Amino acid sequence: MKALTKLMSVLVAASLLLCGCSSQKTNPATTAEETESKKNGGTVKMACVPVDTLNPLITQHSSISDFLSLVYEGLFVTLPDLTTEGVLATEYAVSEDNTVYTIKLKEGVKFHNGKEFSAEDVVATIGYISSYGGNYYPVVEKILGCDAPSSHTVTIILKSPVSDFMNSFDFPILPAGLGYADFLNPCPTFYPVGTGMYIYDGTLEYKNIYLKANTNWHSGNNRPHIDKVDIEILSDDSTVVSAFDAGAVDVLTTSWQNPAEINLTSDLYNTYKTEQNRFTFLGINTGAAAFDTKEERVAFSSHIDSKTLCDDIMLGSAVAASSPVRDNVYFNEQNQSPSAEDETTPDNAYATVSYSTEASGDQVTELYLLYNSSSKTKERLALAIKHRLDTAGYPCTLDPQPYEAYLAKVAGCEYDLYVGEVSIDNCANLSFMFGEERNLQNVCTFYTSELSTLVSNLNRMSGKENKGVAWVNFKKYYNDECFQVPLYFTNGEAYVNKRISGKLVPNISTLLYGFENLYLESTKTE
Numbered sequence: 298m299k300a301l302t303k304l305m306s307v308l309v310a311a312s313l314l315l316c317g318c319s320s321q322k323t324n325p326a327t328t329a330e331e332t333e334s335k336k337n338g339g340t341v342k343m344a345c346v347p348v349d350t351l352n353p354l355i356t357q358h359s360s361i362s363d364f365l366s367l368v369y370e371g372l373f374v375t376l377p378d379l380t381t382e383g384v385l386a387t388e389y390a391v392s393e394d395n396t397v398y399t400i401k402l403k404e405g406v407k408f409h410n411g412k413e414f415s416a417e418d419v420v421a422t423i424g425y426i427s428s429y430g431g432n433y434y435p436v437v438e439k440i441l442g443c444d445a446p447s448s449h450t451v452t453i454i455l456k457s458p459v460s461d462f463m464n465s466f467d468f469p470i471l472p473a474g475l476g477y478a479d480f481l482n483p484c485p486t487f488y489p490v491g492t493g494m495y496i497y498d499g500t501l502e503y504k505n506i507y508l509k510a511n512t513n514w515h516s517g518n519n520r521p522h523i524d525k526v527d528i529e530i531l532s533d534d535s536t537v538v539s540a541f542d543a544g545a546v547d548v549l550t551t552s553w554q555n556p557a558e559i560n561l562t563s564d565l566y567n568t569y570k571t572e573q574n575r576f577t578f579l580g581i582n583t584g585a586a587a588f589d590t591k592e593e594r595v596a597f598s599s600h601i602d603s604k605t606l607c608d609d610i611m612l613g614s615a616v617a618a619s620s621p622v623r624d625n626v627y628f629n630e631q632n633q634s635p636s637a638e639d640e641t642t643p644d645n646a647y648a649t650v651s652y653s654t655e656a657s658g659d660q661v662t663e664l665y666l667l668y669n670s671s672s673k674t675k676e677r678l679a680l681a682i683k684h685r686l687d688t689a690g691y692p693c694t695l696d697p698q699p700y701e702a703y704l705a706k707v708a709g710c711e712y713d714l715y716v717g718e719v720s721i722d723n724c725a726n727l728s729f730m731f732g733e734e735r736n737l738q739n740v741c742t743f744y745t746s747e748l749s750t751l752v753s754n755l756n757r758m759s760g761k762e763n764k765g766v767a768w769v770n771f772k773k774y775y776n777d778e779c780f781q782v783p784l785y786f787t788n789g790e791a792y793v794n795k796r797i798s799g800k801l802v803p804n805i806s807t808l809l810y811g812f813e814n815l816y817l818e819s820t821k822t823e
Contacts, residue, residue, distance in 0.1 A: 337510070339817035340525040341797060344537045344546045345506070347530055349483040351497070353469040354422075355431035357482070359553030360537060362432075364528050366807045367508060368409075369469030369491035372400060372419065374806035375723040377572045379626040381463050382804075385414065385470060385492065395458035395759055400466070402449040405516045408472050409496045416445035421473035423453075429480040433468040435722075458757045460764060464723035467806035494521045494813050505529055514813075522799070522816035541566075547794040550808040555674050556614035556790045566792045570614075571803040573789040574721040576621055579682065579782035583743040585713050587664065594779040600689040601682065607785035610678050614790065618783035620772050622725045628764040663692045667706055667715035670697035675716050678784075682716070710742055723805060727752050727771075743780035 345360040353365040372386040381389075385406060390399040406414040426437045439459060444452045455462060472490055479487055489497045492515075495508040508526040529546065531537050534553060541549040542561050549566075551559060579601060581588050588594050604617040622629060664686065668679040679695055686693040693714075698706060707715055719730065719740060730740040731752050751774055754767040775781075791801050791808040798819065802811035 333819040333821050335522050335799070335816040336818040336820060337520070337522050337816075338524050340527055341523050341815070341817075342545070342547045343526060343528045344531050344540050344549075345528055346533055346537065347503075348485055348500075348506070350481075350485065350487050351489045351506075352471075352479060352482075352484060352487045353489070353491075354426060354433060354471065355429065355480060355482045359550075360534070363550050363552055363807075363809060364506070364508070364526065365469065365489065365491075366493070366809050367495040367526065367812060368489050368493045368497055369471070370493050371467040371469055371806065372402070373463055373466050374804050374810060375464040375467055376804050377623075377625065379461065379464060379628075379723065379725060379805075381461070386463075386466070389463050391460075391463075391759060393759070395460045395462070395757055396455045398453040398455070398462055400451045400453070400463065402451065403515070404449055406492050407513065408492055409490050409511065410472070412472055414470070414492055415448045416451045417448070417473045418470055419443075419451045420445050421475070422468070422470050425471060425475060425480065426468070429477075431480075436465045436468065439465075458753075459724055459726055460756055460759050461724045467723065495526055498525075503530060519813060521813035523812075541792065541794075544794065547797055548809075549792045551614075551788075551790045552808055555672070555787060557611050557674050557787075558672075561792070565795050567795060567800075569791045569793065569801040569803050569808075570788045571790075571805065571808070572616055572623055572625065572786060573805055574623070574723070574725075575718065575787040575789075576618060576721050577615075577678070577716070577718045577784045577787065578618070578621070579784060580707070580712070580715040580717045580741060581743075581780055581782065582710055582713050582715075583741070583780050584710060587713065591778050591780075597691065598779050598782045600685055600691070601782050601784075602685070603782070603784050606678065606681055610674060610681060611785060611787065615785040615787045618785050620775055620783055621721055621727055621730065621781075622768070623786055626725065628761050628768050663694045664713040665694050665696050667696045667698060667703065667712035669700050669703045669716070671700040671703075675718075679716055682714075724756075726756055728756065741781050743778065748774065748778075 343364050345364060346358050348361060349358060350356050351361070351365065353362060353369050356362055356365070370384045373381045373383055376382055383403070385403050386400050387403050388401045391397070400419075402414070402416060402419070408414060408418075420443050423437050423440065423443050426433050427440075439455055439457070439462070441454045441456045443454070446452060453462070469491060478484070494511050494514045496511050498507040498509045500506050506528040508528070510521050510524050512520050514520050529540070531540060537546065538549065538554075538559055538561070540546040542563050544563065544565065581594060581597075583589060583594070588597065603619070607615050607617040616623065666679055666683060666686075669675045676697065679697070683693040683695055696706075696712065706712060707717070717740065721727070731744075731748055751767070751771040755764065755771055758764040758767040789803055789805070789808050791803050793801060793815070797815050797817060799815040800811065801809065801815070804810050
C-alpha cells in the first residue's frame, strides 16, 4: 500500500461504540503536602548520538526519538495497562467489528509555525508513513484507508479487525505539505515542526541541538516549566551513558538499551520506571522429537523458573511473565491470581526426556540453546537456563551467534531452544507471533487452526468483559500446549538528575511523559 485514498464515509455507519479519553496530560500526583509554587526557567541538558535526521518518522536512533517526543505529539499515548489517554485526540468511536475507528481531534492546537492542527495533518502523516516507510510502517500497513469527514474528525478503516487500535496512534503527527526530500535518510537539514511542549531552536553543527519552551502549548493552558533543553551530540551510546553518569547530562532513558546493561556508578539521580511490552521468552522447536507432545513440553518447562530468572538476570528492571501479555493489562484482571487448578503440577512434570534423531536413530543427549551473543543480558540468561537444564537432567549446549546469524537460524528453525525477544504492539495483537502458519516472524514452530482462531478472537472482541473472555480462552490454550516458555517483560526506565525537581510519569508510548512538570526552582508558600 503506497498511497492511501479516501474511502466513502458511508462505511462509518456501522454501529459505533463511543469511547471517551482524556485530552489532558496526567499530572504526577499532587498531594496536600506540596507547599511550593514552581518557577519557570532554566536549562536541562540531554544528549544524543550523531543525527541522521530530525524527522521522527524515520530516524534510526532512539536517543533522537526521545528528545523529539518533546517536539512532536501523537493522537494518543498508551498507558501500562493498555488503556488510552488522548493527547491530540479527545475521543474515539469504534465499529462493532473493530474495523472502523472514528477519532475526534482537539481544537485550538497549533504547530510551531503557527499552522492550525487539523485532520488534514493526520491523514497526511499516515500517507507519509505509507509512502516512505519508517519506524511506524507496521501500523499503517494494517490500514485500508483514511478519510477526514471534517476538519477535526478522522476515520480509519482497517483491513481486518484489531481491537484497541487507537493505542497504535501514538506516532508523531507532522504537518501536511512535506515532500520527498523531507524523507531522505539521512537528512540532516530536516527542520522539525510539531505541536509539542518544546520548539526546535536550531542546531550547532556536530555539537548541540536546542529546544525552547512552547509558551502557547495547546493554547497556553499548561506550558513546561523548564525554559530550554540543550541536547549535546556525542559520539556513541556508551558516551551518552558516561556523560550522564558524570553529571554532564541531566536526563537518560533506556529506550535504546536494556536497562540491565546500563551500569551507573553515580546515585545522584531519580529513576522512573514503567512496564512495557518488550517480551523475552524461551522458544521451543515443537518439530523436534523431544518436544512434539505437550506432555514433554510441560515436563521440560517445569524446570524454568521465570521469576527467579527475571530477578537474577534483570535485577529489578523487568517483571516475570506468565504469557505474551502482561498480567496487569485492563482485560487480564481475572488471570492475575492463578486458580488451584492452574497451580496443580502434572504427574510427569519432572520427567527427563530423551529422543532419537529421525536421520540416524541415534539417541540425542543434548539440547542446543541458541541465543544472540551480541547482548550481554541474553548471554547471562542463556547461561542461567543452561545451568538449570543441566541440573534437571537436560544436557544443554549453548549456541551463541551474532545478531544477524542468530536471526537467520531462528528463521530456519535451526535450534532446539532459543532465547527470543519481541515487542508486543500496543493493541496486544498476537497475530504476528501465532496467527499464521509458519509466518515470516517464525516466532514459534507450533500452529493449529484452534490457536489461529483464539488469536483472531482477541482482535475481534471489544470491551473489558468480552476481550477478557477471549483472553482467558487464549491463555488457557497457551499454557496447556506449552509451545513457548514466557520469561519476563523488560521495563522502560528514565533517569533524571536530582538537581531537577518534579516527576516524570513514563508510559509505553514515551518515557519522557510528564516532562512539563519538571522544574529547577520554586517559591515556598504557606
